[in-house]
Each structure stands twice: as structure tokens, then as C-alpha cells.
Amino acid sequence: MxxxxxxxxxxxxxxxxxxxxxxxxxxxxxxxxxxxxxxxxxxxxxxxxxxxxxxxxxxxxxxxxxxxxxxxxxxxxxxxxxxxxxxxxxxxxxxxxxxxxLQELILSIAGSFYIFFVRVYKPGDRIEIHSIKGDVIDIDSIYTTMMEIGEWVSSDNYSGRIVKLSNAFVFKGPVYNYSRDFPFVWDEFNLPIKYGSDIELAKQLVISVAQDLLSEYVSASKSNWKQVVGKYYIEDAQVDPTLAITLTDNWIQFNLRYIVDYKKRRSTMHLLNNEINNRILQTKGKVLLSSSTIEIVNIPTVNISDSSNKQ
Known part of the structure; x- marks a missing residue:
């Protein structure tokens, strides 16, 4: 009681x-x-x-x-x-x-609904928004949280910084999505081949290496690209490795363009460069890499007089 x-x-x-x-x-x-x-x-x-x-x-x-x-x-x-x-x-x-x-807060909340229903991006996607690039690790009602890539770190490596970005930015500029619909990107690099090298052998060598190392990406990207062409108003594109040649003052420039998984750009470029270098060494001088050269056309005559002899 x-x-x-x-x-x-x-x-x-x-x-x-x-x-x-x-x-x-x-x-x-x-x-x-x-x-x-x-x-x-x-x-x-x-x-x-x-x-x-x-x-x-x-x-x-x-x-x-x-x-x-x-x-x-x-x-x-x-x-x-x-x-x-x-x-x-x-x-x-x-x-x-x-x-x-509360304009910014309202835009952020509206942005979260827009991201969710329109599927602009989702956790796990790699995006670039408001000049910040990274992997999305969380989306709440106000902020998108990203693991930043790039900045002072070369290529597409993590910088170690976690970035919180207002969801309102989806209304304020473009959103670049590396992984939605088509999880591949085109990449390229240049090779300086010395004049006098066996150019046909060099072309076969570079294309052969690209086809061997990139066959998995090429076959996977072809089916994905067909879906993109069927969904959007876009022309078909070349997903096989391509090689373009440019004559310069110092060397013959080989430009290799290829498709790769958006998260494996750096490692794939390393494999391609390493294998191409090994194949070039196996040609025993038929194909050589070049470097910058300077040709001195004329050396001017310089007269040096000793003023002490005139005294």
C-alpha cells in the first residue's frame, strides 16, 4: 500500500x-x-x-x-x-x-529522397561530386559520406580522408558515377618507340600484350555496353584495345587505349607496362624505347682575352 x-x-x-x-x-x-x-x-x-x-x-x-x-x-x-x-x-x-x-537542410533532406528513389548513386559506388572523388560508404538523411581518392595521392588510391558532403549538392552540379550501369572506364598511356625500330613488330607486340591481359575486361564490358546502348540514346563504342601512332620530333609515339575495371586502373597499367617492357627486351634490339634528345647544330666561338697582358 x-x-x-x-x-x-x-x-x-x-x-x-x-x-x-x-x-x-x-x-x-x-x-x-x-x-x-x-x-x-x-x-x-x-x-x-x-x-x-x-x-x-x-x-x-x-x-x-x-x-x-x-x-x-x-x-x-x-x-x-x-x-x-x-x-x-x-x-x-x-x-x-x-x-x-533552413534552406540548406531542406535541400539536403530532399536530396536524400532524390538519391534514394532516382538511384543517383548508392553505397559502394565510386562517384565525383562537387570536385570531390571517392567511394560512397554511407548515405543518411542529410549527408553522403565518402572515402576520398586522389588529391595528393596518385591515380585512384585512397587518400585516407573521410568526406561528409551535403546531399543538397545533387541539385547544384553534375554527379559523375564510375560504376552505375557500366562499371568500366577507358584508360590510355603513351610509349615512345625509337626511330629505326621494327614498327610492325612493335605494333604486334603491344596489341598482343593488351589482348592477353585485358581479355577478361573486354568480354565482360561488351555485355554491359549492350545494356547501356539499349537503355540510353548513345552510339556503339569500341571496347577492344586500340593503338594509334603519332610521329614526333624525337620518337614514334604509340598511344594504347583500352577498357578496364574502374577500380583497377593503376594495377592494370602497371601490368601492361611491365609486360610490354619484357617483350621489348626479348626482341634483342629490334624494338627500342626512346628518350628525349637534344641536337646541337652549331657551337658559337667565344674569344677570351687576358686583360693582365695589356698592362
Whole structure:
């Protein structure tokens, strides 16, 4: 049995709450919000433990987060307008009041829905947005989190910096996606071949190496490219390795263009250069790499006089 003092305290609290209805409504609203956040937290933990696939696990947790925020929004409107029928009016008044002060936040939230429904990019994609390039590792209601690549690090290696970028930037400029629809990119490099080399042998050598090392990428990219051509208004493209030759003042420049997995540009270029160099060495001088040369046409005569002999 509760004591008389505790019963008196309870009655006093009830009386005080009855005298302050607005505070009572706020406390109830706070308790409901707390309950929703707790349910969201427990649901995320449950899904994290019971879903085996990381992709499904990530999407389901983000879905729980969106549903929770929608419930909180509906609850807030119903509490502070007094009637859920006033939903449209309340939203209009609320939007008019905060559009200017929270413009960036609103754009970020709208951007998160745009990214999710239009599928501009998803976690795991490599993108470049607002001059920042990296792999997407998380997307929430306000920010896209990326593991940065490039900057002071050559090629497409991670710099080690994690970048948080506002979702509003999807409305402010282009978004370059390296992996959506067509997870390959074209790459190229130049080889300086010395004049006097066996050019036909050099061409066969370079193309042979490219075909041997890139056959897996070529065959996989052909099926992907057909899907891109069928989906978009775009002309067909050459995905087999191609070689172009340019005559320069110092050497014959070989330009090798090829297709490669967007995450393996650096390693593939290393393999190609290494194997081409080995094949050139095996030609025993028939094919030689060149370097910059300077030809001195005429050396001017310089007269040096000793002023001490004139004295």
C-alpha cells in the first residue's frame, strides 16, 4: 500500500499538470518521441543481427530511419495543431516559416529522397561530386559520406580522408558515377618507340600484350555496353584495345587505349607496362624505347682575352 505522503505527492503532481495543460501535452509528446526512437534503435539492432546480406541490412535500417522520422512528423503536427485534418495547413505554415532559415537542410533532406528513389548513386559506388572523388560508404538523411581518392595521392588510391558532403549538392552540379550501369572506364598511356625500330613488330607486340591481359575486361564490358546502348540514346563504342601512332620530333609515339575495371586502373597499367617492357627486351634490339634528345647544330666561338697582358 502506498504511503499517505506518496499519495499526496501524486495528487499534487496531477493538480499541477491539470493547471498547466500545455506542459502536459509537451511531456506526452516527449514520451512518444522517446518511445519512437527506442523502437527505431531496437528494430535496427534486430535487423542487423538477423539479416545476412549487408546490402539488404543497410537498406532496411535506412528504411526504419525514414519511417521513424515520418511518424515523428505526423505526431508533431497532430499534437501542435490539435487535429490531424489540419495536416496540409500545418505543413504549409511550417514550410513558409522555415524555408529561408533552413534552406540548406531542406535541400539536403530532399536530396536524400532524390538519391534514394532516382538511384543517383548508392553505397559502394565510386562517384565525383562537387570536385570531390571517392567511394560512397554511407548515405543518411542529410549527408553522403565518402572515402576520398586522389588529391595528393596518385591515380585512384585512397587518400585516407573521410568526406561528409551535403546531399543538397545533387541539385547544384553534375554527379559523375564510375560504376552505375557500366562499371568500366577507358584508360590510355603513351610509349615512345625509337626511330629505326621494327614498327610492325612493335605494333604486334603491344596489341598482343593488351589482348592477353585485358581479355577478361573486354568480354565482360561488351555485355554491359549492350545494356547501356539499349537503355540510353548513345552510339556503339569500341571496347577492344586500340593503338594509334603519332610521329614526333624525337620518337614514334604509340598511344594504347583500352577498357578496364574502374577500380583497377593503376594495377592494370602497371601490368601492361611491365609486360610490354619484357617483350621489348626479348626482341634483342629490334624494338627500342626512346628518350628525349637534344641536337646541337652549331657551337658559337667565344674569344677570351687576358686583360693582365695589356698592362
Amino acid at each position: 502506498p504511503s499517505i505522503s506518496s499519495m499526496v505527492a501524486i495528487e499534487n503532481i496531477k493538480h499541477w499538470i491539470a493547471e498547466h495543460p500545455s506542459l502536459s501535452s509537451f511531456l506526452k509528446f516527449f514520451l512518444w518521441i522517446t518511445a519512437i526512437f527506442l523502437l527505431m534503435h531496437w528494430a535496427r539492432i534486430f535487423l542487423k543481427k538477423n539479416l545476412p546480406d549487408n546490402s539488404v541490412k543497410y537498406k532496411s535500417q535506412k528504411g526504419i530511419e525514414i519511417i521513424g522520422y515520418i511518424l515523428i512528423g505526423i505526431l508533431a503536427i497532430s499534437y501542435f495543431t490539435g487535429n490531424i485534418k489540419d495536416f496540409g495547413l500545418a505543413v504549409g505554415l511550417l514550410t513558409a516559416g522555415i524555408t529561408i532559415t
